[in-house]
Each structure stands twice: as structure tokens, then as C-alpha cells.
Amino acid sequence: xxxxxxxxxxxxxxxxxxxxxxxxxxxxxxxxxxxxxxxxxxxxxxxxxxxxxxxxxxxxxxxxxxxxxxxxxxxxxxxxxxxxxxxxxxxxxxxxxxxxxxxxxxxxxxxxxxxxxxxxxxxxxxxxxxxxxxxxxxxxxxxxxxxxxxxxxxxxxxxxxxxxxxxxxxxxxxxxxxxxxxxxxxxxxxxxxxxxxxxxxxxxxxxxxxxxxxxxx
Numbered sequence: 001x002x003x004x005x006x007x008x009x010x011x012x013x014x015x016x017x018x019x020x021x022x023x024x025x026x027x028x029x030x031x032x033x034x035x036x037x038x039x040x041x042x043x044x045x046x047x048x049x050x051x052x053x054x055x056x057x058x059x060x061x062x063x064x065x066x067x068x069x070x071x072x073x074x075x076x077x078x079x080x081x082x083x084x085x086x087x088x089x090x091x092x093x094x095x096x097x098x099x100x101x102x103x104x105x106x107x108x109x110x111x112x113x114x115x116x117x118x119x120x121x122x123x124x125x126x127x128x129x130x131x132x133x134x135x136x137x138x139x140x141x142x143x144x145x146x147x148x149x150x151x152x153x154x155x156x157x158x159x160x161x162x163x164x165x166x167x168x169x170x171x172x173x174x175x176x177x178x179x180x181x182x183x184x185x186x187x188x189x190x191x192x193x194x195x196x197x198x199x200x201x202x203x204x205x206x207x208x209x210x211x212x213x214x215x216x217x
Contacts, residue, residue: 004036007048011035011064015050021068023075029098030068038091038119057109058207059088060152066174066183066201067092070149073185073198074172076100080146083164084128086135086206090116092151093128103128104142108135136208138164145169153181153202154209162193172198176205 012031021027036047039061046053053061062070076082080100087093087105089112096103097120107113110132117130131139136158138148143164148171150157157173165171171186171193181202186193 002036002045004034004047008032008035011048011050015064016068019065019069021072023072025099026068026071026095029095030064032098033091033094034123035064035091037123038089038094038116040089052203055088055112057112058204059086059109059112060204061088061091062151062174062203063201066203067095067151069199069201070172070174070183071095071099073183074147074149074170076147081143083138083143083145083148083161084151085138085148085161086151087116087130088112088151090120090125090128090130092149093130094120094123094125096149097125097128100147101127104139104145105130106133106135106138107131108133134208135206136160140164147171150174150206150209152206152209153204155205155211156209157186157193158209162188165193167191174201174203176202 036044039047076099082100082103084093084105087107093103093105113130113132138161144166146169150173153174153176165188174183183198184195186195
């Protein structure tokens with residue numbers, strides 16, 4: 001049987017620590033949460049690889065380096081209520097739940113959402129709930145949120161999500177611009193989110209987060 005604990009340690013030592021992720025709660029969470037349980041059974045051998053892992057349905061499990069650095073720059077606090085967009089099978093939600101007070105995870109595919117909730121419950125993650133809803137709409141009924149994290153690349157940050165962020169709250173997203181991607185952290189003041197660049201990364205754009213393009217003939 002594979003030694004997944006050893007693979008987690010190797011992931012942290014070779015992918016996360018060298019990427020300037022220094023906050024102990026993040027490192028501890030990623031050493032603790034069994035990433036292999038949050039991927040399809042057929043892909044467990046790939047769970048700790050340093051690349052984005054395809055779930056299907058337009059969903060990807062972000063590579064460990066990118067996800068850890070997103071957590072580093074958004075600086076979650078133990079009192080935070082977090083909105084986790086595009087949770088897939090719930091790995092990101094399980095990690096965030098160890099850093100924040102509570103997590104509302106959004107997944108629009110109903111069977112995927114149900115499986116994510118089942119895995120989280122099996123792992124004793126009781127401070128998180130998976131809500132089935134369009135990713136671009138979030139869950140306003142449970143907000144506003146101290147922090148919003150999007151588990152995949154975007155081209156635009158929807159107004160509906162921006163409205164769910166608390167005044168003084170922050171969001172972290174990976175913006176793709178053609179083939180180049182940059183992770184940005186945004187801070188909301190006076191009803192407006194101001195973004196600043198954090199680091200470079202890339203991932204496929206989540207369905208629904210593309211720019212509207214006009215065509216000319």
C-alpha cells in the first residue's frame with residue numbers, strides 16, 4: 001500500500017516550502033489533510049504530483065504549490081468565514097477548515113457536491129458545508145464572507161461574488177490573460193475590490209468565469 005503520509009511530507013518539502021510558504025498553519029494543514037482521499041480513486045497515484053489534476057466536468061484540483069501560495073497571500077484567520085468556489089471533491093475545503101472558523105464550499109455539479117460533503121463528513125470536517133449552486137453566484141444566504149477563494153483560473157471576478165465579500169474582506173484568484181496567469185489578492189474597501197499581483201501561476205479557466213467576447217464579421 002502506498003505511503004501517502006510520506007508523499008505528503010515530500011509534497012511539503014519539495015513543492016510548498018521552497019515556494020516561500022512559511023505560515024505554520026498552512027504547512028501543518030497540508031501535512032495533515034489526506035489529499036489522496038479527495039481525488040477520484042483512479043487518480044490517487046497522482047494526488048501529490050506538482051501539477052493541476054483533472055477531476056472532469058471542467059474542474060481541476062490546483063497543484064499544491066499554487067494552492068498553498070494562495071492561502072499564504074490571503075492570510076486566513078481563525079475567526080474567518082470563507083467562501084470556497086469550485087471545491088470539487090473538497091480538498092481545498094478541508095484544508096481551509098483547519099485555518100478558518102467555517103467554510104461554505106460551492107460546487108454546481110450535484111453528484112460531485114454530494115460526494116464532497118460525504119468525504120468531508122467522513123474526515124470529521126464539521127465546520128464546512130457544501131452548497132450546490134452555480135459557481136458564479138456563490139451562496140449569498142450564508143454571507144457576507146471574510147474571504148473568498150476560487151479553486152481554478154478566472155478571466156473575470158463576478159459582481160455577484162464581489163457583493164458577498166465583507167467590507168474589509170479579501171479575495172484571492174488566479175487570473176488568466178491569454179496563456180499567462182497571475183494570482184491576485186483583492187481587498188474590499190468602500191464597496192470596491194482593489195487587486196494587487198501576488199505571484200505567477202496557471203490553470204484552466206473555470207466554466208462561467210470567461211470574459212464575454214464580441215465577434216465582428
